[in-house]
Amino acid sequence: MAGSLRIEGKGSGRHVLPGDDRSVLQAFREGDRATLTRVYRTYSPQVARYLARRFSVRSGSSVHSVSLGALDLDAAHQETFVRAFRPAMRQAYDGIRPYLGFLLTLARSTAVDLLRASGRIAREAVPLDDAPELAHAPTEEHGPEEQALRAEVRTLVRQFLDGLPEEARALAQLRFMEGLSQEAAAARLQLTRGEVRVRERHLRTQFTEHLLARGWLDVPLGGMEKLP
Template sequence: MLPGEDRSVLQAFREGDRATLTRVYRTYSPQVARYLARRFSVRAGTHVHSVSLGALDLDAAHQETFVRAFRPALRQAYDGVRPYLGFLLMLARSTAVDLLRASGRIAREAVPLDDAPELAHAPTEEQGPEEQALKAEVRTLVRQFLDGLPEEARALAQLRFMEGLSQEAAATRLQLTRGEVRVRERHLRTQFTEHLLARGWLDVPLAGMEKVP
């Protein structure tokens, strides 16, 4: 079942109708789960290697993909024309890479190299409205977090997470030791996780929806 099969289904999907979202979840859940269970090729510098999600991360990525996909901005941006599966798999890939980076299994600068045939249905040269809406929401989320930080913490976050400087380079710029940067960075990560939790971006159960193995 595609959300855009007819206008009434698409409208119900955009409005967040629970029954419609449940149907979409049950329809695409097995395909998303199979996609996430594959190995992902990533490139860090000149090196290419493949990685896969562990059992716990696999379940988390599967649920998080739909949590993100069902956010109001993304539901309302879907045009009902392009295949929905292609968008879901792009979102699943992004979620998987985020988890792999967060766990330290791949470098933060690693770039995914994806050859899943389903992604051929997704736009590659131009961002669709769903991806634009997601990126806009992420930018707002990050900006809100940065704006709420003290000046020193905001400067560290800017250097490490926005500009991608190493701990050594950030320490030099801020006139800190690497140990001080490491401690402050750990605190920042904890604060950001709490920020995501408070705004429903992490560990949000899909209440009322059955998990599909």
């Protein structure tokens, strides 16, 4: 079905967005706001679930798994769509392959970039998890733009942590930088798990606001008021 913009619906079938196939694909490639909003709302939960998984990476002779911290998870989710909706990437999508595989490949690349930027994995580490459609997805060279992204992420995270009160900074360090579980962080800070959960939710909201205020995100986590 050439020229169609596929979305994964419930059940085993594949569905296309409402309207004539070619016109929808054309609107997507032209950056039509309504079409991009529909794509975002359709795939946002699936991209978020994919990014929340653990990724296997190889560094030298060792293989280990790593996951994004809560702060990086929100940033990776938004950056995936920022990259996907760039003009070159919209044009690169052929309208034949399921778009979810296309998006998840970008999500994996974004996750690896953020893990490297935060120092969670070595720069030379190789991801072993193949996202769907990996062999057919367009590639972005890691040139000056990607290097600038990594440096900016490090700066943004450090600025955010430095601006927190001592107790909040300690929680962020344990949960998001060191990767402790909520139970372990609660024990270290002499809090209940419920208190940690509430404070963590507040930290995530604060971090999103931090990114928005500095113009790093173009869209709040809950909606599509502004699109790249």
